[in-house]
Amino acid sequence: MKRTLATAAGALLAITAVTLTVPSTAQATEVSTGFHVSDGRLLDANNKDFVLRGVSHAHTWYTARTPQALKDIKALGANSARVVLSTGDQWTKNDTADVAAVVAQCKASRLVCVLEAHDTTGYGEAGAAAPLSRAVDYWKGIKSAVEGQEKYIILNLGNEPYGNTGYENWTSGTAAAVKSMRIAGFKHTIMVDAPNWGQDWSGTMRDNAASVFASDPDKNTVFSIHMYGVYDTAAEVQDYLNQFVSRKLPIVVGEFGDAHSDGDPDEDAIMATSQQLGIGYMGWSWSGNGGGVEYLDMATDFDASRLTTWGNRFFNGPNGVKETAREASVYKDGSCHVSYKLSDWGSGFNADVTVHNTGTTAIKGWQLRFLFPSVSSVDAVWNAELSQEGSSVQVTNTSWTESIPAGSSVNFGITGSSSASANEVPSSFTLNGVTCTTG
Known part of the structure; x- marks a missing residue:
């Protein structure tokens, strides 16, 4: 979600329980040279289970802050960072050289890098938002910066690619975008965000994740839910995440906070349930929020010694990063x-x-x-x-x-x-x- 300029418009709707059968292709048909999905779990290149415990950093608006931000995020115990990039459709494009530098900086800090194309935020509702097809074009254009780095990075196809209008197109649009990435030769794990500004209050991703996964030729897609006001009770958090885990579909909480303008998310339940189920979570965000959501900053003015209440909770609290994060085994190759x-x-x-x-x-x-x-x-x-x-x-x-x-x-x-x-x-x-x- 683009916290600097826009907030979620998701309604607080009940999530209806459904039961679907996962296709037999839910297990990867071949072992990847990088991150890959097997039996509903995210594994690294050494076939070791990997659970994301990371933070989003708004690189595209704060490029000069990135090297130190990544070092600080690592020093606080995280094993990953979700790095915001721009395709050039809404903000200044992060080009091949810039992305290559970000990947190198993540590796230097021994962080798994989740690279995220942000310009798709709220497509169909936000007038300036770009469709997923434009995100695919962007990834193709900077392919040389990420090719060969499958051990260290995950590609978050497009941030919150549908708002509350046209979200019915999420299934076909996401499947088509993943297929286009595979045709273009990308072997990375691809993370796909839910519609409804990432919160999937309509249950669209929940109900159709199995078919989207099955349509990926590499069977290497991970689903990302953003938990804000829609998930203000433990029951809602547990119900949503358990429906993926029970069907052996890979799920991560790609964004969440301890407060939001659309309601008060239950961050304690999000972190506890993620830890109980062994699934990843990534908090929003390190620093630099504006537009009335400055309360989502974890560090005051990018200063790691001045953690906010939210930042201290995220890193140092129960089920937090310091307590639960484990470094990716690929970094033990050294x-x-x-x-x-x-x-x-x-x-x-x-x-x-x-x-x-x-x-x-x-x-x-x-x-x-x-x-x-x-x-x-x-x-x-x-x-x-x-x-x-x-x-x-x-x-x-x-x-x-x-x-x-x-x-x-x-x-x-x-x-x-x-x-x-x-x-x-x-x-x-x-x-x-x-x-x-x-x-």
């Missing part, structure tokens, strides 16, 4: 072990360092960080490049030690001097931001 053999002769030392790649994929380009326990200075280094600031040391690869295949290692040496009476082995090492085992 697992490492460091062997640091010290030869100490009082005022000087020599260290023979071996970095082992204990992950499942090759590491290409590496940076090892550690702290000298005593006041030391490096006189020489071989098989690596080294920089030092005080006791902080950063070692990077040379051209001939750039790659560390899975199960292999590289070795480098250090000669240094010290003002301490004895030198010691550093207590911890991080490789590309991952803490390594030692010994």
Whole structure:
């Protein structure tokens, strides 16, 4: 939902229970090289269950804020970020280079990146909104920025693609858009939003999700419900989410808040039910809301040290991010072990360092960080490049030690001097931001 300029117009209608049979194709027919759906669950490229616990960030309006925002979101415990992009139909287009930079920033922060095209918000009711076909055109145009990144990103086809007018077209329009994406060669998990400004008060997505899933040639579609005023009781939250889980259809709460102008959503029930069912949720939003919905900011003026009541609840409360988020296993592909053999002769030392790649994929380009326990200075280094600031040391690869295949290692040496009476082995090492085992 575009919180900066518009709010939901969803009516508070009861959700009618229905029973549908899921087609036998609900299980993925082949294992993807990236995120994929199997038996109603979202799995990562290592076939590990992955439960989204993330935050939306309004990148398209705050591009300069994105690198730090992603770092802060990660530091608070999230495993994912939903990044708002523009197709150029309503706001300034986020082009291929910009999207590629966002993907790189998400990966640097070890976040799964849910990229979302926002210009479809409220199509059929909001006059300037673009149809899903325009979102498909956008994804085709920036394909090179996301191709090959299926392990790290999910494509949220179009934000809230139908308002409260014309929502009857959601089923055919969504199925057609997903098929167009597959024909264009996209192998990513595709997340599709509900109609009715994302809230599906009409039950359109609920009643037709099985047929939309079955129409995806890759069987790799995830459904996203946005929970605001329509979901102001625990019973409504539980009923809606359980109907997907019981039919083994993948569902996430793609947006929700702790308050809204169309009613007061039950955020406690949303988070508790999601945790109970093992499904993902993503809160709206990090910072920068306007148009009367500033109360949806989680951080005051993008300052992670000034969380709002909503932000503190989301990250630190019961069933919140800090308590329930688990990092995607694909980021553990960089697992490492460091062997640091010290030869100490009082005022000087020599260290023979071996970095082992204990992950499942090759590491290409590496940076090892550690702290000298005593006041030391490096006189020489071989098989690596080294920089030092005080006791902080950063070692990077040379051209001939750039790659560390899975199960292999590289070795480098250090000669240094010290003002301490004895030198010691550093207590911890991080490789590309991952803490390594030692010994």
